[in-house]
Amino acid sequence: MFRIVNKKELNSAVTLLEIEAPFVAKKAKAGQFIIFRVDEFSERVPLTIADYDREKGTVTIIFQKVGLSTKLLAAKEVGDSIRDFVGPLGVATEYDGFKKVAVVGGGVGCAIAYPQAKALHELGVEVDVIAGFRNKEIVILEDEMSAVSDNYYLMTDDGTKGEKGFVTDKLKSLIEAGNQYDAVIAIGPIPMMKFVSLTTKPYGIKTIVSLNPIMIDGTGMCGGCRVTVGGEIKFACVDGPDFDGHQVDFDELMNRNSVYKKEEADLAEKHICRMDKMAHDLIH
């Protein structure tokens, strides 16, 4: 069992949990992820390692409540435990030879981008962060991102905070203004990663994206997470999750991620019963 030692609601839909998992904390690196199960009946769900504390033996995850499993996890309180928490999985991001990098985060993707910006910053790399959100209500990690970047650009679709516009607009103008990026790291919804990759392609800037296909084991045994990169099949859980954005077949990934839309909606209904049962178990 893995105990929750800290919990924060970052906005109405995004939760931060710090969880005791000494084996994971000991090895974790930016770009890697964990797989959790809330209880015996839960599915296996991947989340990026947002932060870790090797001394305390804890790992931080930041996630959006989108469906049954993330809602069940968000319902846990400090002191509660979850059944399974395995990691670190995936390949850590490589930063070899980077002097200046733009980190682009979209929505909850900022949680995944944050450890990357932080790792780069700690390595002495010049970091520009471009963070995009729909509106001011859902802005997360503003202070944290600012603290680990040389320049922090906040974008909202409706202009209610920061600048109005998309992250790709900002990225393009920064590149046009003469900023020489050795790499762009883009993490967020699939369309955002696709458009960032299209934006950087004409400039020939190396673009790293973090893919989020549906995963089960996270060890390369099911092939459910397969993505097409440069025309080849890759298993994102062991070959990634980071890939060259100019090589990724984003449309295929989008399609594959929709596989359980109907089942997930049905499960969300069931969620209500599960939550009732959890509350019931707590009382009795």
Next chain:
Amino acid sequence: MANMSLEKIKMPEQAPDVRNKNFEEVAMGYTAEMAMEEATRCLNCKHKPCVSGCPVNVRIPEFIAEVAKGDFMAAYKIITSTNALPAVCGRVCPQESQCESKCVRAIKGEAVAIGRLERFVADWYMANCDEMPEKPAQNGKKVAVIGSGPSSLACAGDLAKAGYAVTIFEAFHTAGGVLVYGIPEFRLPKAIVQKEIDKLSAMGVEVMTNMVIGKVLSIDEIIDDMGYDAVFIGTGAGLPSFMGIPGEALVGVYSANEYLTRINLMKAYISDYDTPIRHSKAVAVVGGGNVAMDAARCAKRMGAEKVYIVYRRSEKEMPARLEEIHHAKEEGIEFHLLRNPVKILDDGNGQVCGIECLKMELGEPDASGRRRPVPVEGSNYVIDVDTVVMSIGTSPNPLIRSTTKGLETNRKGCLVVNEETNQTTREGVYAGGDAVTGAATVILAMGAGKKAAAAIDEYLKNK
């Protein structure tokens, strides 16, 4: 006077059109009376040909003689002197190509039902002698066992009996290997596997789940930092292959590993579980092994109206157990033999709507001695399906070999071991099961685990 009936005593089974809608065990096992009667078909041959057909040399006529007498306890002791998992092997061994293939009764009529008798004895023991083993006196040495399939369970058991402190490190959230994530409940009830693991726990074996070795810990850390005196690697052959044909990325294409893991390990067939799975109407399973039969029979039980096996050779070449092929047919699975998929079709929305196959003919024998299938030009046709399960083989996962120095592997990624001892190319590191042989059988994996345990004991005694 021996019972000269040409046929085995029939195994009670659920009726095909009942069982293909539930996940309860298909074959229900002999009663004591049936077992004793079947046992009288054994001629107790002096030269014991059957024994040589068993990879772990179960003393077959001896145990069967005890069954005939009704001394099931004595039979159990004889079996378990060489076989650590009789309830499992009695159910899943390909008996027709092992022990039973050598039985003299098979020359005229059916072989003695060795597998069924083994299963009976093991089940009888489980039902009647529920005693848990005690923790043996410890010898102060520690062994790490990686993976928890049959090779690891057998290795851990023998080492624990010899007094070693054993820790099993399993990547998944539940121990048992293919016995829990691959082979379905209706062929091998998970309670049987759990019982074996509980016995290990009672002997002091520590089972640590969620431990992906190569990621969470390396073999070197296990030895150098955690102080384990020896390591056994029983990580199986879990890396799935795809065909590389167009359409494999469509929604509705699974590897057998994914499909079976969702159903068996993550219990997608029980509504209490949150595991999503595709609700298919028509499923094509590509392949002809046990894995393919299991996937097809699971698909049927999950509610698919049509389930097809698509296999590129003929039925004679199918590697699956005879009983599974027979059961699959009874349950309404349709076989497209000598057919090879060339393309999976898109319904226009990124979902599977069919599989295009080519007819094949048997040509000259290939390297494996089986006649090689050759395509018949222009014979393409389409089977309408909404789901395709690829069950064309697996190989060892590279996670451990790529993170451990000095572990040699062959071209297929299998760990190279000394055949006498199952030691790898690193001192103190042993391996067995599918990780060494490539995808094989439970009994071979179990045997390898026992062999490695004996070698580890020898090595550590002299160290």
